[in-house]
Amino acid sequence: MNFGTYAGRALHTAVxxxxxxxxxxxxxxATLLRDRGWTVDQPLTPDEVERLRALRPVLRYIFTSSTPHDGVRHLNAVLADMRALPQLTNHDGAWHWHYVQPDADLVDRVTTRCAVALLSVVADAGASRLRTCAADDCTNVFVDLSRNSARRFCDARTCGNRTHAAAYRARRRDNQPQ
Structure with missing residues (x-):
């Protein structure tokens, strides 16, 4: 499953x-946003940082809601609050969507693009692709973009290996003669 660069950046930003x-x-x-392709010319203000912190549980809800409908309703309400109005533009050379007015601040742009990206996953691939890590000691979320929708861990190298190693040790311990 592949999302275009523009939507993909917003999806990875949300996660x-x-x-x-x-x-x-x-x-x-600012570094987190820059690392995902956002243009950030200066450090964010304390107010902007607080708004980004407050955005985390808002976005997390679609991963943890009891039903996909609840998560979708929640993010639709976020977009309504932001007065999102999709507009296609090519001001940077490539066609892409804007969801807020050009004078909207960075946090409003991040909020709307992340919400739209997560809703796009639900629309294009289903809410089951929005997952929480299966490791017992991890609360991270991820988007399963695998072909067969079989990914279970936020990172196979850490959470996956740790979980599999613990299961192996438990099996060996259970099979030891008493």
Missing amino acids: DLINSDDLSTGEAA
């Missing part, structure tokens, strides 16, 4: 924001 531990400074927040 990174939800899973982020360090949004303590304007520079940390």
Whole structure:
């Protein structure tokens, strides 16, 4: 499953924001956004950082809601609150969507693009692709973009390996003669 660069960046931004531990400074927040292709010329203000922190549980809800309908309703309400109005533009050379007015601030742009990206996954591939990590000690979320929709861990190298190693040790321990 592939989302275009523009939508993909917003999707990865949403996951990174939800899973982020360090949004303590304007520079940390700016770095997170820059790493996902956002144009951020200066550190975010304390108010912007607080708004990004507040956005994390708002976006997380679609991953953890009891039904897909609840999660979709929730993000639709976010878009309504933002007065999102999709407009196709090519001001940077490539056609892409804007969901808020050109004078909207960075956090409003992040909010709308992330919400639309998550809703696009539900529309294009189903809510079951929005998952929480299966590792017992991890609360991270991820979007399963695998062909067969079989991904279980936010990161196979850490959470997956740790879980599989623990299961192996438990099996060996259970099979030891008493």
